Amino acid sequence: MIEYIIVCPLVFLAxxxxxxxxxxxxxxxxxxxxxxxxxxxxxxxxxxxxxxGTALATYRYAKNGYIKFKLAACSAVCALIGSPLGAMLSLKxxxxxxxxxxxxxxxxxxYYVLRKSNLEANxxxxxxxxxxxxxxxxxxxFIVGVYDGFYGPGTGTFLLLxxxxxxxxxxxxxxxxxxxxxLSSNVAALxxxxxxxxxxxxxxxxxxxxxxxxxYIGTIYFTKNGMKIARPIIIIVLAIFFVNISLDMLHMx
Numbered sequence: 582m583i584e585y586i587i588v589c590p591l592v593f594l595a596x597x598x599x600x601x602x603x604x605x606x607x608x609x610x611x612x613x614x615x616x617x618x619x620x621x622x623x624x625x626x627x628x629x630x631x632x633x634g635t636a637l638a639t640y641r642y643a644k645n646g647y648i649k650f651k652l653a654a655c656s657a658v659c660a661l662i663g664s665p666l667g668a669m670l671s672l673k674x675x676x677x678x679x680x681x682x683x684x685x686x687x688x689x690x691x692y693y694v695l696r697k698s699n700l701e702a703n704x705x706x707x708x709x710x711x712x713x714x715x716x717x718x719x720x721x722x723f724i725v726g727v728y729d730g731f732y733g734p735g736t737g738t739f740l741l742l743x744x745x746x747x748x749x750x751x752x753x754x755x756x757x758x759x760x761x762x763x764l765s766s767n768v769a770a771l772x773x774x775x776x777x778x779x780x781x782x783x784x785x786x787x788x789x790x791x792x793x794x795x796x797y798i799g800t801i802y803f804t805k806n807g808m809k810i811a812r813p814i815i816i817i818v819l820a821i822f823f824v825n826i827s828l829d830m831l832h833m834x
């Protein structure tokens with residue numbers, strides 16, 4: 582029961598945050614690890630619950646017309662190609678150097694989010710042709726996919742920011758595309774963990790119900806408030822990520 586008391590409320594919170602701005606894994610994965618389960622079981626069980634919540638969020642964004650399915654599918658394929666490449670890269674490069682880079686990138690990203698007056702509407706959106714939009718989105722998905730395979734935390738947040746900032750997608754379409762990519766990568770990873778028997782199914786399914794509830798409420802808030810709710814949550818996610826990396830660096834010494 583202690584595991585459920587620790588995990589379920591935090592997974593609900595993670596689902597709420599993830600539906601709006603991505604980065605819910607920064608809360609849910611530590612929750613599973615805090616409950617005392619072995620790390621690989623924590624990752625696998627977290628994939629089960631988060632996949633359930635992400636599937637609900639993806640459905641609701643699709644229902645609201647926030648997903649351009651052809652664009653999202655092409656982007657998801659590129660992310661799935663990049664992810665195993667990132668995983669192979671992680672076996673050859675110490676993540677110490679990557680964490681140093683992230684400590685520099687995160688404050689810059691936060692500054693960008695705070696300074697950007699409106700991520701929902703971009704004046705340059707009309708200058709991008711459909712072909713150029715597809716190419717940029719697919720490149721972003723591939724690069725973030727490599728990051729996801731190499732390290733992972735905050736993948737959804739970076740996708741949302743890059744799709745709005747570089748691909749000039751509307752915030753709603755960016756959120757929908759991000760969910761499709763996240764769901765694809767989560768399911769692919771989940772299958773691997775299931776095959777290797779690294780999931781506590783009862784806890785994962787129970788936590789998944791809480792993840793669904795969190796994602797459901799998160800999509801409602803996002804639909805009603807857009808960037809008004811997304812901006813502060815993105816900043817919170819980036820701050821949590823920065824603190825996590827800083828603590829990891831301190832533990833190395």
